[in-house]
Amino acid sequence: MVIAAVVASTVPSEAPKALRRNAEGLRAALGLPTEPPSRIRRVMRATARPLRGTTLKFGVGPVNFEATVPVGTRPGGSFLDVESLLQDMNNLLNQSGRRVVVPLDRIDETFKYDRGRQEVLVQALLQAEGRVSLLDSIELVVFLRSDLFELYDIQEKNKLVSRSLALDWSEEDWLQVLIRRVFANEPFDRLARRLSVADERIEVRAALEVLFPAELEGQPVDRWLVDSLRDGNGDTSPRLAVLLLHLTRELSAQPDAVVATVPLFSADAAQRAMTKLSDLSFSEVVSDFKVAPTFVLNCRAGKLTRFTLSEVEQLFDGAEGKIGDQVRLLERLGFLERVVEQHGTEIRSTFRIPRLYTRCWDYA
Structure with missing residues (x-):
């Protein structure tokens, strides 16, 4: 309907x-x-x-x-x-x-705290896609986060493997999203044109220095942004770019003031916004996805950032599933990054929790 x-x-x-x-x-x-x-x-x-x-x-x-x-x-x-x-x-x-294309996005936000209802919704959307795909001039496109797609045991998803698409955002693409979100505002039209290069992409480094100090916490601003927000799968979500901008403005000393100097945002506002975003990302793993919440909270309590599985097995709650299954889900979410190290003939697998989730621990 x-x-x-x-x-x-x-x-x-x-x-x-x-x-x-x-x-x-x-x-x-x-x-x-x-x-x-x-x-x-x-x-x-x-x-x-x-x-x-x-x-x-x-x-x-x-x-x-x-x-x-x-x-x-x-x-x-x-x-x-x-x-x-x-x-x-x-x-x-x-x-x-x-031809009409109907895209449906942000499915993960619908019934996000009621996984039972959300599973039914995802199943219904996949069933609808199968029926609409029979029409020549109407197409349904459902954007689902891969972890949500894999989370539910839904028969229809096996029919959609050939129609799935993994979006690979390069660092340059992600920074362009952040920059264009600001420079789309009318006061920046002329400046955006001056900063555009031949292919109409905005020159990243020059544009970032309009928004933020050239260096933050000892890093060039572009590296600071990407390294702070990359998850354990090496991905940086475009939605985090927009959220970071909103948080930075909200946490500025005078968020509603007219700014006539550059950079637009201070180092303090940017750092506080990044910490808040880290806290929101951590809370999403615990309260939204509810994947291995006991283990995740124990990691924060002990400020654990790097470890082998044998060192932390006692931190898991067996009632939340097999330890191996919990680890795999945390890897899919990007909360855990598997690091394989070789020392001579010995190969050891360790896990690292990205800065995206641990930054807020340092400022708790």
Whole structure:
């Protein structure tokens, strides 16, 4: 229903009347914006039906359920077959040579503290993708974090292996996300153009020195940023760039003041923001993902950053699963980084917890 309602927003005014009415009714039932009817149509419909709205039954395959649609948005009948509506919209798109892509993102934020409901949601999305993929001109793209994808034992995920995509963000890409987030603001338009290189990418080093001091905690600012936020898989998430900027502004001495000098942010604000982001990242592992929470909290309590598995086995809670399974999940999350060392003929495997999670321990 949600996918059909999103696609319904693309139905043109010259489409058949019945299709337009059904598309409008579906969007109204889900509380999505619809084109307001004319004043005359509103008056006529308000006098023709009670102001409480109209109950409409929807069918999706073998499942039927009801919703109340606002006055003035009733489709042509009391029952709406959502899959037929999707097919009709697909046919219209085919005729006009158009294509609609519906992306769904941030699934990890939905029911993030209720894994049972979240698993059902992920399963439903994968089932929906399988059905929508049969349509020529409508495509559903579901962005799932790999750890979430692997966390649930869902049959449908095996059908999607060929359709999965691992996003590999280089250091340069990540820094461009951070820079462009600031320089997209209107006051920086002229400066952004002057800092752009031939391929329209902004010159990283010069742009960073507009935002932060050239060095932070004894490191060049670009290295400090990347090294502080890289997880155990060697990845730096783009969402952390935006979060860091918001936190830095919030923790500035005068967050709402107009700044007329560079750098925009002080060393103190940047360092405090990075520590706060570290604390949020650590809390996410414990409170959100809830992977080996006893072990993770014990690491913080003892300020352990590097160890062999045999040295910390007693810190795990057996009730939270086999130790090997807990370790593998922590590696997938990026909380643990496996380091293989060779001393002569001896090979030893150790684990390291990245600075992304341990920085906040130093300032607790």
